[in-house]
Amino acid sequence: MANSGARASTSLDVEKDAGHDYAHLTNDSVRSFSWHDVTVTVKDRQTKQPKKLLSSVSGSVQAGEMLALMGPSGSGKTTLLNVLAHRAKSSSTAECSLCLNGNPTSLNQFRKLSAYVEQEDALVGSLTVKETLYFAAQLALPSSIPKREKMARISSLISAFGLQDQRDTLIGTPIRKGVSGGQKRRVSVAAMLVTSPKVLFLDEPTSGLDSAASLEVMSFVKDIARKYKILVVASIHQPSTTTFELFDKLLLLSKGKTAYNGPISGIYSYFADLGYTMPLYTNPAEFVIHLVNTDFIRDQDEANHRLQVLHTAYEKSAPPTLPAGEDGESSTPVSVYESTGTENALLIPLTLIHRSFIKSYRDFIAYGIRIAMYLALAIMMGTVWLRLAPTQTNIVAFTNSIFFGGAFMSFMAVAYIPAFLEDLHLYQKERLNGLYGPTSFLLANFVIGVPFLFVIAVLFSVVAYWLSNMRPSAEGFWVWTMWLFLDLLAAESLVVLLSSLVPIFVIALAAVAFANGLWMSVNGFMVQPETLNVFWRYVFHYIDYQGYVFRGMMVNEFGKRAYSCGEGCRCMYPSDLEDQCMIDGKAVLAQYGYGTGDVGKYVGYMLIIIAGYRIFGWLVLWLKR
Incomplete structure (x- = not known):
């Protein structure tokens, strides 16, 4: 796979300061990220008519700033975040102008930044923790960067x-x-920063954390954003006052429209001028969400009137939308690292195999329990069919x-x-970040699984x-x-294949169980092939x-063995x-219509079926891009 995860051409110089290492990042090529008239439309499932999720949303963030995307459920903040990150769903129609330093961006360029x-x-x-960041660096950074x-x-x-x-x-x-x-959340953010990005998107970074952990993470x-001049855009839901005040700007949405877009410090006077004064000792984040949330207000006419006032006030106060290159920033093209397209073609699959190998011997639930389960099944089978004598009975x-057994x-x-x-x-997340595609993922999955399955087959057979x-006979054992x-x-x-097609545990479990039940029914044991229904x-x-x-x-059993009558x-x-x-024993095989000369053909068919499942699995993942 090509190294689509290569990042911006930034320099990271490691210096010594009072006995400690710290990173000094020169990141002056991206000074602003702006978006103009973002409009997203989907087809309503009930009416089948176009439905707007976002309407003419504009905004900007400067290097070193953090912008909070806020709004009640269904306001469009996640949709906007995905559009800004070039992750809009194919089922929606997005119209927008996204600019870095006033210049339009492309998907490939933006993923590198x-x-x-x-x-x-x-x-x-x-x-x-250290291994997580190491593999993030191995997957995302070009192989030309020294390991040191x-x-x-x-x-x-x-x-x-x-x-x-x-760290360990x-x-x-x-x-x-x-x-x-909280530490796990910090690791997730650090894993993304290992590539020195210029723009960082956070989707509900404080979700599931208490107020102390949320403040800790943000x-x-x-600190990282200010120190390294990173532009941060985060969707966030009802943060505490201290967490909320860490942000520089707020973009407040309601029903797909902008209710406020400006500095955090300006919300008090802005809403007071509209007649909505914030009471003392009130969490400002809760206050603004309450203003635009109409889900729990009994008087819907009053709620709709309030939203109309907020939306109209913003439209009147918002600066005019400017074309690309005319937003007050000098239109300096952003320089990015240009990958050769092949430098990580081998490194990425090897890195994925290495990571999976570590997981395979550490994750007892994923692998140890399965081995124990198969061994228990082998003991049960061996003791039920214990020392069968080679007789016709x-x-x-x-x-x-x-x-x-099969x-x-x-x-x-x-x-x-x-x-x-x-x-x-994990693959879906890393693919969306442009690190690798389905070929590397499924190749690594197959390679790491082969020796594991062979060990299971040997242990079960023994x-x-x-x-x-x-x-x-030794031959019979190894053929089995x-x-x-x-x-x-x-x-x-x-x-x-089936889990890739439907990546929901219960449904995947039911689909695999049904498929195996089908294969058991028509494999030739329950009903011999000659008498099996034509369709099946x-x-x-x-x-x-x-x-x-x-x-x-x-x-293997009956082709070279005789049984006493x-x-x-x-x-x-x-x-x-x-x-x-x-x-x-060949007389037994004749009852099933099996010959002894077709074993090589059966092996070939098996290899074709295995390859077919893997290819269709790859196709499913490729189509879900």
């Missing part, structure tokens, strides 16, 4: 955000305590154990859904194969293991990966060995 911190912390809980400089940036940010004592502490998983909520952001039992191993792949959805959430007394490995690869590839046979049976696993395991030599299946009071 900006960073976006999501409302929810999309962090890998099994990484430490990258580590210097990381150390500077850890120091600047007051995380020195937590895990972010935290459900069973391993990590950093606090104070650090304020056990042929059905051997067949049942083959079906159970079908239920693939069915239990549903346990991978939570871990994949966590990785998918227990279940020998306890059940399958064909006693191969089929189990391909089975798991296909099942996990199906999880990747030709539409699903021949693309059923469980069917090819069942065939391969059946050939027991007392009286009344053989259930006629074969060439009947005169020896034995049944040739």
Whole structure:
């Protein structure tokens, strides 16, 4: 993948000050970010008519300033933040003029200059604070930057955000305590700042935090913004008074229109002049939200009249909207780092593999529990079908154990859904920040999963194969293991496809369970292929990966083994060995219509199915760009 995450061409010089490292960032090429007449329209689901989410919203922020986007639920602040960050949804129509230093911006240019911190912390809980920032630097910074400089940036940010004592502490998983909520939020912001962005977007940065933690996080952001001349735009919901006063400007929205746009210090006199005087000892943030929030006012006529007054007053007081290049700023083009397009093509997948590897051996829930679960399943299977003798009375039992081993191993792949959805959430955030695309993500996912699934296949086979007394040979064991490995690869590839298509845990779980139930029904065990309904046979049976696993395991067991007919030599299946009071296993295969010469073909079909699931999974993620 191309290094679309390369950032602005800024210099970061690490200096010594009283024995401590700190970062000195020269960031003088971006002095202002402005937007003019932002209008967003969507199609109303009920009336099917165009509906405006934002109407002619304008504003600006200068280097070193923090602007707060505020408004009640449904006011359009998240929509505006996404438009400003070039993240508008494809289902909406956005008309706007976005300018840096008075010059229009493009998506590629803006992604190299900006960073976006999501409302929810999309962090890998099994990484430490230092490792989180390290992988952020590896993914976002060009490979031409020496590792020493990258580590210097990381150390500077850890120091600047007051995380020195937590640098080697895990972010935290459900069973391993990590950093606090406020510290986790600081890590999220620091991970975005490691690339020295010029514009920083924060979506509800204080969500889920108490007032003390909120003040802590925003104070650090304020210090960083002033020190390094970063432009900060944050959507925020009812901050405390002290947190609110950290901001330089407020853009207040209501029903998609601007109710106030100006300095924080000016809100008192502005609203007082309109007849809305703020009472003493009142949180100013709560006061302005109350003014524009009409959801809980019984007299809707009064509420609508108040909004009309506020919107009209702003329209009269707002400065005229100017075309690009005429907003009072000198139209100096913004210089950005130009990537070669190939310098991180190999580094990014390797970085993702490295990060996933660390997660795989630290995250007990994602991997350790799955191994324990599969081993428990192997012990159960081996002890239920314990030491089956090679007699004709056990042929059905051997067949049942083959079906159970393949079908239920693939069915239990549903346990991978939570871990994949966590990785998918992180991928979506990093892709929106322009770091990498679906190819690198799915390549790393596949590479890190292959050895893990092979270990599971071997461990399961060591227990279940020998306890059940399958064909006693090294060749038979390893062929069984191969089929189990391909089975798991296909099942996990199906999880990747369906979870990418519907990234909601309950729905993905139901979809994968249903698909595996379908494959069990038509794989040729419950109903033999020749008697299977025409629709199910030709539409699903021949693309059923469980069917090819069942065939391969059946050939492995019965293709090179004979079974005793027991007392009286009344053989259930006629074969060439009947005169020896034995049944040739090939006679069992003949009942299913299986031959011994098609194993290579079955393996080929399995590889095609696995590749097909992965390709369709890639296509789903690519289309969701």
